[in-house]
Amino acid sequence: QVQLVESGGGSVQSGGSLTLSCAVSVDLLKLNVVGWYRQGPDKLRTLVATITTTGGSTNYADSVKGRFTISANNAKNTVYLQMNLLKPEDTAVYYCNVEGRWSEHYWGQGTQITVSS
Numbered sequence: 124q125v126q127l128v129e130s131g132g133g134s135v136q137s138g139g140s141l142t143l144s145c146a147v148s149v150d151l152l153k154l155n156v157v158g159w160y161r162q163g164p165d166k167l168r169t170l171v172a173t174i175t176t177t178g179g180s181t182n183y184a185d186s187v188k189g190r191f192t193i194s195a196n197n198a199k200n201t202v203y204l205q206m207n208l209l210k211p212e213d214t215a216v217y218y219c220n221v222e223g224r225w226s227e228h229y230w231g232q233g234t235q236i237t238v239s240s
Contacts, residue, residue, distance in 0.1 A: 125149050125229040127219045132234030135209055139238070143204040145219030145231055151176045151195055156222040157202045158182075159193065161215035162233070168218065172204060186212075209238045 126148035135141055143159065151157060158173030172193035173182045181193055192205040202219060219231035 125154075125221055125223065127221065127229060127231035129217070129219050129231040129234040132217065132236050134237040134239065137209060137211055137238055137240050139209050140205070140207045141209065141236060142206065143217055143219075143234060143236075145202040145204075147200045147202065147219075147221060149200065151197045151200050151202075154221050154223055155226070157195055158220050159202075159204045160218045160220055161213075161236075162218065163212075163215040171217065174202070206236075209236075211238045211240045214238050 128146045129143060131141060131143040133141060154176050156173050156175050159171040160168050161171050162168040171184055171187055172191055174193045174195050176195060183191065190208045194203045214237050216233040216235050218233045221229050
């Protein structure tokens with residue numbers, strides 16, 4: 124069982140920045156992909172960004188490209204999401220997600236981001 128603990132959520136004004144962290148209970152190199160998803164008022168959970176644990180290949184939702192940056196610190200088993208130029212439409216609950224070697228998925232508890240205009 125993989126445990127994920129997110130931190131860094133909160134409220135910010137439009138144009139501001141926040142950084143989310145996700146502490147993972149296992150060695151990131153034992154996982155395939157780590158990433159962030161978000162669930163907005165429509166209750167749909169959508170991909171924000173992912174990064175492969177070997178090679179560091181990244182993938183971003185079009186809506187966050189150029190504003191958000193995902194990174195992983197393998198030594199600390201932690202995944203980060205740096206969010207800049209935040210917009211009100213970025214308001215959502217953000218979830219950390221990891222994919223294991225057998226394509227099993229684990230989720231964090233979620234952290235709320237609220238961006239006011």
